[in-house]
Amino acid sequence: MNLKKIAGFAAAEEIQDGQIIGLGTGSTTHYFIEKVGMRMKEEEINVMGIPTSYQSFLLAKEWKIPVTTLEEHDVDIAVDGADEIDPNFNLIKGGGAAHTLEKIVDYSAEKLIIIADDSKIVNKLGKFPVPLEIISESRKPVFSALEDMGANPKIRMAQYKDGPVISDNGNFIVDADFREIDNPIQLEKDLNSIPGVVENGIFSQMVDQVILGTSDGVEVLK
Numbered sequence: 458m459n460l461k462k463i464a465g466f467a468a469a470e471e472i473q474d475g476q477i478i479g480l481g482t483g484s485t486t487h488y489f490i491e492k493v494g495m496r497m498k499e500e501e502i503n504v505m506g507i508p509t510s511y512q513s514f515l516l517a518k519e520w521k522i523p524v525t526t527l528e529e530h531d532v533d534i535a536v537d538g539a540d541e542i543d544p545n546f547n548l549i550k551g552g553g554a555a556h557t558l559e560k561i562v563d564y565s566a567e568k569l570i571i572i573a574d575d576s577k578i579v580n581k582l583g584k585f586p587v588p589l590e591i592i593s594e595s596r597k598p599v600f601s602a603l604e605d606m607g608a609n610p611k612i613r614m615a616q617y618k619d620g621p622v623i624s625d626n627g628n629f630i631v632d633a634d635f636r637e638i639d640n641p642i643q644l645e646k647d648l649n650s651i652p653g654v655v656e657n658g659i660f661s662q663m664v665d666q667v668i669l670g671t672s673d674g675v676e677v678l679k
C-alpha cells in the first residue's frame with residue numbers, strides 16, 4: 458500500500474473549483490499534484506498552482522496545471538509534505554531543500570494542509586536534522602552559532618555532483634542535528650536570527666490540517 462499516495466490523493470479531493478493552490482514539494486506532494494491534474498481533466502475544474510520548487514513547477518507543467526505567482530494571486534490553500542510532525546502540529550521540513558519557498562507560500566495560504574505517511578508522526582521534533590538554507594559565505598560563523606546552540610551541523614552534500622547541494626535559490630543547505638527539540642517555536646525564531654541564515658525548516662504554528670496515509674486508510678488530524 459502506498460501511504461503517500463493515499464494522503465496525496467485524499468488532499469486533492471479537498472480542492473475546489475477556482476482555487477489558487479500552493480503546490481508543496483516532495484514525494485508525497487507529487488501524488489497530490491498528479492491527482493489535482495487528473496481532477497482538472499476529468500471533472501473540468503479550473504485551478505491555478507503556485508509551485509514551491511522547480512520540481513513542483515515541472516510537475517504542474519506535466520499535469521497541465523496553470524502556474525501563477527504570489528505577485529499575482531493570493532493562496533487559498535497550500536498542500537505540502539513534512540519530514541516530522543509533532544503532537545502540536547509543529548513540523549520539520551526541507552528534506553528536499555525546498556523549505557524557504559515552501560515557508561513563504563505555506564505561510565501566505567488561507568489554509569495549510571500537511572500530507573504525509575504516518576511514519577512522520579513523532580512525539581518530539583529533532584531526530585530529523587533541521588535544514589537551514591544559508592548564504593555560502595556565512596558557513597563558518599553559522600556553524601559556530603549552531604554548535605553554541607548544541608547542534609551538530611553538516612553541509613548537505615550532493616549525490617550526483619562533487620560538492621554541496623545548491624538550493625533553487627543558489628544557496629547551501631546545512632543540516633543541524635539537535636537530537637531533541639524542546640521548544641520548536643523559539644528555535645525557529647532563534648535560527649533565523651543567525652546572520653547568513655536565509656530560512657530554517659521548522660514550521661511552527663502554521664498547520665490547519667494534517668492528512669495522513671495509514672495502513673487503515675486516510676486519517677485526518679486537527
Ligand SMILES: O=C[C@H](O)[C@H](O)[C@H](O)COP(=O)(O)O
Nearest residue numbers: 483484485538551552553555
Ligand atoms: O524540501 C522538501 C520538503 O519540505 C518536503 O515536503 C519534505 O521533505 C517531505 O518530503 P516527502 O513527501 O518526500 O517525504
